[in-house]
Amino acid sequence: MAYTDISLWLTPQEPLRTTLNAIVRRLARDLDAVEFEPHVTVFCGRLSDDEAEAAASALGARFGPIQLTAERLSYTDAFTKTLFVQFQKSNKAQQLFEAARRAYLRPSDYSFNPHLSLVYKTLPKARQEQLRQTLDVPIGAYLFDQIRMVETKLPVAEPSAVREWRQVCDIPLSGS
Helix, strand or coil: CCCEEEEEEEEECCCHHHHHHHHHHHHHHHHCCCCCCCCEEEEEEEECHHHHHHHHHHHHHHCCCEEEEEEEEECCCCHHHCEEEEECCCHHHHHHHHHHHHHCCCCCCCCCCCEEEEECCCCCHHHHHHHHHHCCCCCEEEEEEEEEEEECCCCCCCHHHHHCCEEEEEEECCCC
């Protein structure tokens, strides 16, 4: 049986999903960067597609929608954190992380830091700071209502890795 790296994402509820998609598309166009679906990565590890679907279904049935509070726009030197929304810690999101860690059948050293990236691109710090100060991004409550399992090739350090992502499944967060 083949195993790949499968990332467990939280995806935002509408209409926020559409708003964030528009921001990501605009930044990708303006900065000649790669487009991607806005998400919060909760966990990443090795699973088969069948195991990923089973884990996502179990987690979706156990957890209801998760609210995260966006506290600031930030940036780093990391390709996947060029510009991102940083969220406050959340007990419910941390519980989902812990449950995901148990649901993945093989060990992973992934550590959870709730954030939502808006652009993947190597940029000078001055440009990152300018974007941070001028970009109109919602701050406050974000509601996430779906788990998406995505096959990812690691490390994600260039656009080609992002273009090779493959969606495995989408599962609503329908638990309590």
